[in-house]
Amino acid sequence: MASTTQPILRVEGLYARISGQQVVEDVSFSVAPTGVTALLGRNGVGKSSTIKAILGIIERDGTVEFDGERIDGLRTDRIVRRGIAYVPEDREVFASLTVEENLTLAVRQAEPNRALVDELFPELRTRSQQAAGTLSGGQQQMVSLARALLNDNRLILVDEPTKGLAPKLVFDVARVLKAAAETSPMLLVEQNLTVVRELAQDVVVLSGGRVVHRGPAAEFLDDERLVERHLGVAGAEDHHTPEGSGPDGGAR
Amino acid sequence: MSRIKIVLGALLVLFAALLPRLNLSIPGVLPGPTYTPGTLQILAYAFLIAALALSYHLVFGVAGLLSFGHALFFGAGAYGLAIILRRLLPAELPPGTGLLIAVLLTLALSFVVATVVGSVALRVTGITFAMVTLAFAQAMNVLVRRNTGGITGGEEGVSVTSAMVPSFLIGVRNSANLYWIALAILVVVYLGTLWIERSRIGTVAAAARENELRVRVLGLRPYTVRLFVFTAAGVLAAIAGMGMVLLQSGTTPRVTSADFTLTILVIVVLGGVGYRWGAIVGGMIYTLLDKRLSDLASSDLIASLPGVLRVPLSEPVFILGMVFVLVVMFIPGGIAGLAERIRPQTEESAHGQR
Amino acid sequence: MNTVILLLITGVGLGALYFLVASGLSLIYGLMHVLNFAHGAFLTLGGLLGWEVGRRVGDGTWAGLIVSMLVGMAVGALFAVVTELVFIRRLYNRHIEQVLVTVGLGIASVALFEGIWGTDAIITNKVPWLRGTTTVLGARIPNHIWLLISVAALVLAAIVLFLRYTRYGLIIRAGVENRTMVTALGIDVRKSFTLVFAIGGAAAGLGGVLASVYYGNVSAHQGQSMLIYAFIVTVIGGLGSLTGAAIASVLVAVLQQFANFYLGGTGDLIIVLALAGVLLVRPSGLMGRKLS
Numbered sequence: 001m002a003s004t005t006q007p008i009l010r011v012e013g014l015y016a017r018i019s020g021q022q023v024v025e026d027v028s029f030s031v032a033p034t035g036v037t038a039l040l041g042r043n044g045v046g047k048s049s050t051i052k053a054i055l056g057i058i059e060r061d062g063t064v065e066f067d068g069e070r071i072d073g074l075r076t077d078r079i080v081r082r083g084i085a086y087v088p089e090d091r092e093v094f095a096s097l098t099v100e101e102n103l104t105l106a107v108r109q110a111e112p113n114r115a116l117v118d119e120l121f122p123e124l125r126t127r128s129q130q131a132a133g134t135l136s137g138g139q140q141q142m143v144s145l146a147r148a149l150l151n152d153n154r155l156i157l158v159d160e161p162t163k164g165l166a167p168k169l170v171f172d173v174a175r176v177l178k179a180a181a182e183t184s185p186m187l188l189v190e191q192n193l194t195v196v197r198e199l200a201q202d203v204v205v206l207s208g209g210r211v212v213h214r215g216p217a218a219e220f221l222d223d224e225r226l227v228e229r230h231l232g233v234a235g236a237e238d239h240h241t242p243e244g245s246g247p248d249g250g251a252r
Numbered sequence: 253m254s255r256i257k258i259v260l261g262a263l264l265v266l267f268a269a270l271l272p273r274l275n276l277s278i279p280g281v282l283p284g285p286t287y288t289p290g291t292l293q294i295l296a297y298a299f300l301i302a303a304l305a306l307s308y309h310l311v312f313g314v315a316g317l318l319s320f321g322h323a324l325f326f327g328a329g330a331y332g333l334a335i336i337l338r339r340l341l342p343a344e345l346p347p348g349t350g351l352l353i354a355v356l357l358t359l360a361l362s363f364v365v366a367t368v369v370g371s372v373a374l375r376v377t378g379i380t381f382a383m384v385t386l387a388f389a390q391a392m393n394v395l396v397r398r399n400t401g402g403i404t405g406g407e408e409g410v411s412v413t414s415a416m417v418p419s420f421l422i423g424v425r426n427s428a429n430l431y432w433i434a435l436a437i438l439v440v441v442y443l444g445t446l447w448i449e450r451s452r453i454g455t456v457a458a459a460a461r462e463n464e465l466r467v468r469v470l471g472l473r474p475y476t477v478r479l480f481v482f483t484a485a486g487v488l489a490a491i492a493g494m495g496m497v498l499l500q501s502g503t504t505p506r507v508t509s510a511d512f513t514l515t516i517l518v519i520v521v522l523g524g525v526g527y528r529w530g531a532i533v534g535g536m537i538y539t540l541l542d543k544r545l546s547d548l549a550s551s552d553l554i555a556s557l558p559g560v561l562r563v564p565l566s567e568p569v570f571i572l573g574m575v576f577v578l579v580v581m582f583i584p585g586g587i588a589g590l591a592e593r594i595r596p597q598t599e600e601s602a603h604g605q606r
Numbered sequence: 607m608n609t610v611i612l613l614l615i616t617g618v619g620l621g622a623l624y625f626l627v628a629s630g631l632s633l634i635y636g637l638m639h640v641l642n643f644a645h646g647a648f649l650t651l652g653g654l655l656g657w658e659v660g661r662r663v664g665d666g667t668w669a670g671l672i673v674s675m676l677v678g679m680a681v682g683a684l685f686a687v688v689t690e691l692v693f694i695r696r697l698y699n700r701h702i703e704q705v706l707v708t709v710g711l712g713i714a715s716v717a718l719f720e721g722i723w724g725t726d727a728i729i730t731n732k733v734p735w736l737r738g739t740t741t742v743l744g745a746r747i748p749n750h751i752w753l754l755i756s757v758a759a760l761v762l763a764a765i766v767l768f769l770r771y772t773r774y775g776l777i778i779r780a781g782v783e784n785r786t787m788v789t790a791l792g793i794d795v796r797k798s799f800t801l802v803f804a805i806g807g808a809a810a811g812l813g814g815v816l817a818s819v820y821y822g823n824v825s826a827h828q829g830q831s832m833l834i835y836a837f838i839v840t841v842i843g844g845l846g847s848l849t850g851a852a853i854a855s856v857l858v859a860v861l862q863q864f865a866n867f868y869l870g871g872t873g874d875l876i877i878v879l880a881l882a883g884v885l886l887v888r889p890s891g892l893m894g895r896k897l898s
Contacts, residue, residue, distance in 0.1 A: 020462065057786055080792035092787045094780045104773075105780055106791045147791065318702065372882065376889045379641055383841045384885055390834055391878040398871070510834060514643075514709050521706055563721040570721065573714025580706045581696060 006068070008033045008155050008185050009054070014062035016046075016053035023049040024060070025209040031155065036177070036186045036199045038217060041206035042232055047189045048089050050206065051157050055079055055086055067154065081108060083154035087147075087161060089189070091140040095133025099124055099143055102132050106147035117146045120176050138169040145176055153184045162192050174198055193231075197221050205230045268435055271295070272428035281540060283547070289427035293499070294543055296427075296434035300495045302535030303434075303441040305519045307488035309531040310445055312520055314454060315481045316461030318378075320513050321369065321385030324392050325486035327508030328365050329493025331396060332358035334410040334503055335403050337417070347418045358494055359487060366486025370479045386510060393508040404505075411502035421498055430499050437495040438532070441488045445528060448484050457481045518576045524588025533587055542568050611745035613867055617860030619751035622758030623820055625855035626813030627836035629765060629848060630686075630806020636782035636846025637795075637802050639701050640694060643708040645810055645836065646829030647715035648685050652678035652811025654723055657730055657824045660815075666731035674815045675757075682811020683804045690803035695796065712830065719826035727825035730818050750819050757816060761809055762852055768805075769848070774798055782846045838881045844894020854892060 007030035016024035024046045031037045039047050053060035056076045064072040071079050080086065094102055103117070103124075118125055121142045127135065132143055141161060148156055161177065162170040174195045180186065181199060190196050196203070196217060203220045205213035212230055213220060220226055271286040282291045308322050336354040345353070373384040399406035414422045420429050448454045460467040460474040467474050497503050506512060515538075523534020545568030548554060554565050564570050583590055627649055634642050660674030689711060697703045736753060739746040769775035777798045781788045788795050810829075817832060818824045839858050843850030858877050866873035884891065 055790060057790060075794075076786075076789040077792050077794045080790060086790045088787065088790065092784060094783050094787070096783055097776070097780060101776055101780075105776055105788070105793070108792050318705075372886065376885055379635075379639075379845070380841070380885055380889050382641070383837060384882060386834070387838065387878045387881045391875055394874040394878070511713070511830075514713060517706070517709065518713070564718055567717040567721040569717035570714045573710045573712075573717060577693065577707050577710035577714065580703050580710065581693065584703075 038200035085148035298539035305531040305535040310485040321389035325489035326493040329490030330503035362490030370482035409504035524586030527588035530588030617863035621856035621859035646833030648810040650829035652682035653814025678815035683808040686807020727823040844891030847893040850893030
């Protein structure tokens with residue numbers, strides 16, 4: 001270990017477009033080698049797009065360094081195989097495939113962490129032969145998280161894991177994320193500030209495709225005026241606007 | 253458009269109009285001096301193909317609609333004119349009046365056909381739209397080849413005889429007149445295309461190609477705008493089709509086939525998608541190459557080659573197809589795009605069509 | 607009644623032929639969003655080379671026919687793989703350009719085949735049994751229909767098993783649904799692109815040999831004319847759906863046979879209208895998912 005303070009992911013001057021429209025503009029931040037960094041901002045400010053740009057899912061420009069090496073020229077599958085797991089917004093499970101097939105597809109290593117997944121998501125075992133498209137939203141989120149946790153990751157990118165879930169399920173997801181964050185660092189996009197407070201040590205706040213605030217999570221969340229200005233919610237937890245209202249929602 | 257461009261364009265048209273009276277030879281490109289009927293025939297054919305390509309440019313280049321049915325409208329013009337001349341008009345009309353009436357009726361017919369096809373096909377988008385247009389064109393092709401109602405002549409097609417058109421449009425002696433008509437059609441189609449592209453509807457159609465959402469936000473229906481452009485392009489294609497009937501004294505089912513549509517697509521892409529003059533240059537070059545490569549195929553030089561080289565080289569369409577593939581892969585903007593890149597960027601081209 | 611049975615069974619036979627072309631088209635479109643206009647050329651070359659080799663092994667014998675089928679599959683697969691690796695792959699994610707390239711390849715290869723084999727259809731020799739008929743419920747069914755139906759059924763079963771029980775099959779099924787997410791799980795989908803082209807090419811090449819049995823001839827144009835029907839079948843069935851392609855192949859061919867017989871040879875027209883109708887009511891086809 002050279003030093004524990006060197007970030008696992010460093011993003012500098014990142015730009016991204018979706019069908020010709022600029023959705024991420026000159027974004028720079030880094031993710032600590034341990035714990036959770038939360039990526040915050042109102043709907044449509046480019047949070048999801050930033051994650052997709054890091055993974056090369058959408059067209060991007062700029063520097064992305066993973067563990068000291070440039071990954072911004074690589075194809076998505078190569079980036080992921082370096083040990084970055086992705087839990088996308090809206091779950092994106094393969095609806096026509098069974099739960100088991102969804103999980104099998106995600107395995108990247110000889111010995112997947114089946115025991116861990118079984119322990120965290122007991123329900124998925126009983127439903128292993130069910131088509132993923134017939135699961136509830138919460139169950140689909142479990143599949144999506146399980147796909148990521150089957151492998152030993154060096155970084156997990158999680159995009160709005162609690163979106164549209166009932167409070168009880170939000171709690172379950174938060175518990176899983178906490179367990180996951182103990183083994184690998186995480187970049188988390190999350191609207192639910194209670195969850196952010198629970199999990200995150202650092203925050204990066206976006207507005208209009210740019211970074212407008214960076215710092216320790218607690219400091220940001222305690223400053224109501226800052227929260228109000230950048231997120232438009234005065235400490236109100238679990239605030240959601242309708243889907244598809246911005247480039248984030250419409251992007252696929 | 254800058255004044256220089258207008259003057260240049262006018263001079264070009266004037267020069268083209270004078271060709272039948274000039275004795276110019278371009279060996280290897282034209283089969284003979286420009287006043288000879290053979291050369292005029294080929295040039296007139298190329299003008300009409302260029303006009304057809306221009307009309308397809310409106311659909312594909314401007315509105316961004318990948319239609320596989322454009323031959324339908326060219327065919328509607330060609331068959332419409334031929335059949336109306338043959339069947340519908342009383343024989344005692346003087347040929348000139350008869351032709352004029354037939355042209356007007358064909359225009360109306362093609363307008364109706366294009367509106368109907370467009371209003372159905374445009375209800376779907378993307379590759380589905382392409383398939384619906386292909387299906388319509390294929391239906392027309394089947395109808396025509398089946399000799400439906402005994403009026404389309406089956407595989408033979410329909411011919412137009414001297415009793416139906418004025419004598420100055422008949423025969424080798426009058427090649428120059430047909431040539432001028434073809435040139436006039438190209439100019440008319442060009443001006444029509446230009447007018448539509450510059451109009452508000454054309455601008456909105458182009459905007460809808462890039463970003464449908466933005467057009468909707470402006471409170472406009474992309475459907476209506478696209479239907480207008482699609483229909484207008486259909487009518488322009490029909491005009492080119494009518495020219496072809498006069499030039500070739502008839503028409504065959506080939507002009508309604510899917511292969512013919514694909515040829516137009518190839519021409520527009522070769523010329524450069526989104527450029528009016530690209531469509532014209534593409535149409536001219538494709539036609540001339542096609543003719544010249546056929547001549548080359550029957551030359552002694554090719555005949556003396558070993559089979560491995562002789563067979564591919566004696567198939568003009570093979571060569572054109574492969575050239576097309578290479579252009580798509582390595583020269584994205586086609587001929588026009590290449591020229592734009594070589595030429596220093598002027599203000600006009602910077603804000604230009606694509 | 608005899609006529610109905612005859613039309614029905616020959617319709618299924620023709621549908622079998624359509625399916626061999628449409629299955630590959632549908633898988634390729636489903637996974638890669640490429641409408642492959644070169645697919646007809648795979649069929650044609652498979653048919654022509656299959657015939658060339660088969661007649662040398664034994665013209666009009668079972669051995670010759672089986673060799674033809676194997677050669678047709680190999681040629682179709684090879685042609686398809688080259689197309690994917692050399693042309694399609696370089697235009698990754700530029701769907702319009704990919705379609706254009708296949709259009710160019712289709713046009714060029716037909717011209718080349720014409721140069722080599724001429725523009726006219728070449729009459730082929732059939733295995734004697736295939737020239738005969740079998741009587742079913744009073745209808746005399748040409749024996750070659752049974753060959754078409756059984757081969758297509760085998761191909762369908764093989765593809766289904768492959769998709770269901772192999773890792774690549776899993777990747778292809780997932781990729782048809784959501785290709786981006788497959789790459790985001792660290793999987794290089796490009797290998798499966800080559801694979802679906804190979805599978806589709808092999809099926810089409812086999813279809814070329816069987817088309818020569820069905821029509822009794824081979825020609826440089828066979829693939830192109832078959833391609834239009836296959837497109838119609840693929841779109842009606844739902845782009846990307848193998849089951850849809852199978853069902854639509856049979857539906858379209860049977861409809862075509864009946865219309866040709868009872869409605870004065872309007873089969874082609876009826877299926878084109880059916881296509882327009884299906885698309886307007888269900889733009890994604892019978893079994894298709896939402897188109898992106």
